[in-house]
Amino acid sequence: MLRSFLLLVGWIIVSGGGISGPALAQPGALAPAPAPRAVVPGRPAVAVDTVRLTLGQAEQRFLASNFQLLAQRYNITAAQGQILQARLWDNPTVSLEKNIVRPAGDAPNVTSPNETIVQVQQLFAIAGRRRAAANVAQAAALVEQYNLQDLLRTLRFQLRSSYYDLYYKQRTLAVYDQGIASFQRIIPAYEQQYQKGNIAQKEVVRLKAFLFVLQNQRQQLFVDMAPNLSDLRVLMRDTTGAYLVPQVSLPRTRELSLGPYSMQQLVDSAQLLRGDLLSRSAYLRQQGQNLRYQRKLAAPDLVAGYVYDRAGNAFPNYNAVSVGVAVPIFNRNQGNIRTAQAQIEGGKAQLGEARLVVQNDVQQNYQLVGLIDAQFQEADRDTTPFDRIIGGIEQAYARRLIGLVEFLDYYQSYNDNLVQLNQLRASRMRAFEQLNAAVGRPVFRAE
Numbered sequence: 485m486l487r488s489f490l491l492l493v494g495w496i497i498v499s500g501g502g503i504s505g506p507a508l509a510q511p512g513a514l515a516p517a518p519a520p521r522a523v524v525p526g527r528p529a530v531a532v533d534t535v536r537l538t539l540g541q542a543e544q545r546f547l548a549s550n551f552q553l554l555a556q557r558y559n560i561t562a563a564q565g566q567i568l569q570a571r572l573w574d575n576p577t578v579s580l581e582k583n584i585v586r587p588a589g590d591a592p593n594v595t596s597p598n599e600t601i602v603q604v605q606q607l608f609a610i611a612g613r614r615r616a617a618a619n620v621a622q623a624a625a626l627v628e629q630y631n632l633q634d635l636l637r638t639l640r641f642q643l644r645s646s647y648y649d650l651y652y653k654q655r656t657l658a659v660y661d662q663g664i665a666s667f668q669r670i671i672p673a674y675e676q677q678y679q680k681g682n683i684a685q686k687e688v689v690r691l692k693a694f695l696f697v698l699q700n701q702r703q704q705l706f707v708d709m710a711p712n713l714s715d716l717r718v719l720m721r722d723t724t725g726a727y728l729v730p731q732v733s734l735p736r737t738r739e740l741s742l743g744p745y746s747m748q749q750l751v752d753s754a755q756l757l758r759g760d761l762l763s764r765s766a767y768l769r770q771q772g773q774n775l776r777y778q779r780k781l782a783a784p785d786l787v788a789g790y791v792y793d794r795a796g797n798a799f800p801n802y803n804a805v806s807v808g809v810a811v812p813i814f815n816r817n818q819g820n821i822r823t824a825q826a827q828i829e830g831g832k833a834q835l836g837e838a839r840l841v842v843q844n845d846v847q848q849n850y851q852l853v854g855l856i857d858a859q860f861q862e863a864d865r866d867t868t869p870f871d872r873i874i875g876g877i878e879q880a881y882a883r884r885l886i887g888l889v890e891f892l893d894y895y896q897s898y899n900d901n902l903v904q905l906n907q908l909r910a911s912r913m914r915a916f917e918q919l920n921a922a923v924g925r926p927v928f929r930a931e
Contacts, residue, residue: 533726539647539931542720542730546643549721553639556632563625570617574607598795605789605806616777623770630766634759641921643719645914650712651730652910653705659902660702663895666878667695687888694892698899736930737909740916742857747850750923754846755839757924764838768831775824782817784810842922849919853912860912863905874898 547553581601671691677683716728755761786809793802874895881891913930920926 533724534729535724535726536729536731537647538731539644542643542647542716543640545720545722546639550639550719551721552635553632556628556635560625560628560632563621563628566621567618567625570621571614573614574609577605577607579603579605600794602792603789605787608786608788610786611780611783613777613780613783616773616780619773620770620777623766623773627763627766627770630759630763632759634763637759637921637924639719640926641917642715644920644926645917646712646715646719647730648732648913648917649910650709650716650728651732652906652913653709653712654729656903656906657702657705657709659899659906660698660705663698663899664695664702667691667698670878671695690888690892694895733930737913740857740912740928740930742850742853745927747847750850750919750927751843751846753925753927754842754923758842759924761835761838761842764831764835768828768835771824771827771831775821775828778817778820778824781820782812784812845922846919849915849922853915853919856908856912856915860908863908 579602581599581603583599671688674683674688674691678685678688713728716722717725722728787807789806789808791802791804791806793804794800877886877891877894877898880886881888886894916928920928
């Protein structure tokens with residue numbers, strides 16, 4: 485098999501591959517089929533608009549329109565509203581008391597029917613309680629901001645990985661489109677030869693069966709592409725239903741390398757940049773502020789008031805000032821203070837675990853990128869010579885220089901090579917995007 489393949493390749497090279505010009509007719513030979521041509525990525529069977537999209541455009545639309553980001557921004561606004569609320573003073577209490585029933589008798593000590601009492605009270609939070617409550621609310625708002633940053637990191641990974649997955653699946657789809665177009669040209673010619681009695685029927689049946697396999701694989705690839713298209717449309721808030729065609733610079737993707745960065749550099753960056761770590765740290769600070777607030781709650785509130793009694797006291801037009809304070813004998817907020825202390829310790833444990841998870845995440849993805857990139861550097865190559873060879877193989881089969889089994893075997897090997905190469909490229913880009921997500925920002929970019 486290998487020897488026949490090498491002889492065939494030599495014939496293709498010597499004869500120019502049969503691509504640049506028509507082959508010479510030979511007695512008993514079939515008319516050579518045209519060489520396959522490159523085609524654009526396949527489109528759905530139904531007519532839909534096609535939108536060519538760069539990664540920068542996709543990210544711009546994502547940042548401006550994504551529903552989850554919008555909802556989290558509202559969460560930040562809500563948390564900032566709690567800061568304002570914590571700084572507000574308590575409203576004063578005003579009460580009015582008026583006698584509406586004339587008492588019986590005319591004794592001098594009987595309350596006057598015109599008695600009116602007005603009372604005003606104001607609650608004063610002492611020991612800096614209002615400022616402490618505002619600090620807790622401010623820390624909570626900071627947690628929401630870091631939650632937005634972590635959400636952005638997660639959704640950006642989903643966007644970028646779906647973008648590259650879709651791109652390479654569409655390149656694979658073009659491979660199937662090319663093969664299907666080629667067999668759809670070959671089969672009618674061979675059916676005519678069968679009708680003339682030049683070839684056996686089983687040869688036409690085998691060709692049709694191979695075409696059917698290619699069509700099924702292409703259809704399955706469309707099914708596999710559907711989640712990528714759906715993810716991109718949802719992330720970008722796209723309601724047009726257009727068929728998205730990513731635009732990627734292959735030379736830029738080949739240039740991606742771990743070379744400029746060591747593993748420890750990326751681990752250190754992740755410890756400073758990851759939104760989930762920053763959120764954990766902010767939560768720990770929030771619990772520290774909450775502990776201080778709970779301790780200040782142990783101090784009682786001060787209530788000051790003013791009383792005016794028009795005719796119900798021993799003296800007419802009675803004016804008085806009142807001051808009240810709760811005596812902290814039984815309730816000194818002990819339970820809430822203990823709860824806040826426990827939440828701080830729990831937050832420290834969660835932060836330690838989160839740091840370890842981030843470190844392992846970066847290390848694992850760094851090693852994964854190294855393995856896949858090494859395989860990619862060995863396997864990636866220009867497929868143009870293989871495209872020329874497969875065109876020559878089609879003509880060799882038409883000239884009866886190789887049999888049907890060899891022709892289908894060569895074609896299947898060629899097809900599998902391109903499909904697996906695109907899968908490797910997609911896996912490599914996904915690994916780089918996973919590393920970007922692990923670090924917390926897109927360190928490796930191909931656009």
